[in-house]
Amino acid sequence: DAKTTQPNSMESNEEEPVHLPCNHSTISGTDYIHWYRQLPSQGPEYVIHGLTSNVNNRMASLAIAEDRKSSTLILHRATLRDAAVYYCIRVGYGNKLVFGAGTILRVKS
Amino acid sequence: SAVISQKPSRDICQRGTSLTIQCQVDSQVTMMFWYRQQPGQSLTLIATANQGSEATYESGFVIDKFPISRPNLTFSTLTVSNMSPEDSSIYLCSASRGEGHGYTFGSGTRLTVV
Numbered sequence: 068d069a070k071t072t073q074p075n076s077m078e079s080n081e082e083e084p085v086h087l088p089c090n091h092s093t094i095s096g097t098d099y100i101h102w103y104r105q106l107p108s109q110g111p112e113y114v115i116h117g118l119t120s121n122v123n124n125r126m127a128s129l130a131i132a133e134d135r136k137s138s139t140l141i142l143h144r145a146t147l148r149d150a151a152v153y154y155c156i157r158v159g160y161g162n163k164l165v166f167g168a169g170t171i172l173r174v175k176s
Numbered sequence: 177s178a179v180i181s182q183k184p185s186r187d188i189c190q191r192g193t194s195l196t197i198q199c200q201v202d203s204q205v206t207m208m209f210w211y212r213q214q215p216g217q218s219l220t221l222i223a224t225a226n227q228g229s230e231a232t233y234e235s236g237f238v239i240d241k242f243p244i245s246r247p248n249l250t251f252s253t254l255t256v257s258n259m260s261p262e263d264s265s266i267y268l269c270s271a272s273r274g275e276g277h278g279y280t281f282g283s284g285t286r287l288t289v290v
Contacts, residue, residue: 098278110268110281111219113177144254154218162207164270166219174226 089155182282214220
């Protein structure tokens with residue numbers, strides 16, 4: 068039970084920002100929100116993670132709602148290389164990553 | 177972040193045999209995990225590899241079928257025992273330095289059982 072809800076797929080135009088939503092309405096106070104992506108024929112790749120505050124790194128930004136029941140992964144300028152399956156995962160007790168179905172992101176040139 | 181070397185990258189095995197997959201991390205990590213990914217599907221967690229003690233298996237996975245070793249903080253192995261064609265899949269290992277850290281994944285082992 069991944070305990071997060073994501074859209075099955077999304078589409079974006081190249082060079083435009085992408086906002087990938089994730090719902091985690093039953094999140095516990097100590098659960099982290101992690102995002103990973105998986106390109107075709109590769110293992111998952113870490114993107115970003117956070118607890119309460121918004122987070123930025125060179126790959127993306129993570130915006131966490133004030134009540135922590137949802138979050139949004141922001142890719143500031145999508146490129147064709149960003150086409151992948153994006154997974155939003157709650158990490159809590161036991162520190163296990165349990166994957167859901169994820170969101171397939173398609174990027175159009 | 178940690179870098180993982182996983183081998184073999186692929187193998188074709190006869191049914192009834194066993195295959196051991198190795199996962200080497202370039203630095204000490206607190207946690208290591210093993211996953212299976214069927215074609216076109218998401219990842220399924222097999223077990224948590226515990227250093228110095230028996231692995232913790234998820235529902236549907238048992239030690240006799242998937243024995244796991246973790247002799248130290250940088251290395252783990254997964255054995256797929258008595259293989260059948262249904263075991264054909266990609267197997268991946270993952271590692272993390274602990275709570276609040278990201279997780280790194282190996283590139284996977286593509287197993288085909290014939």
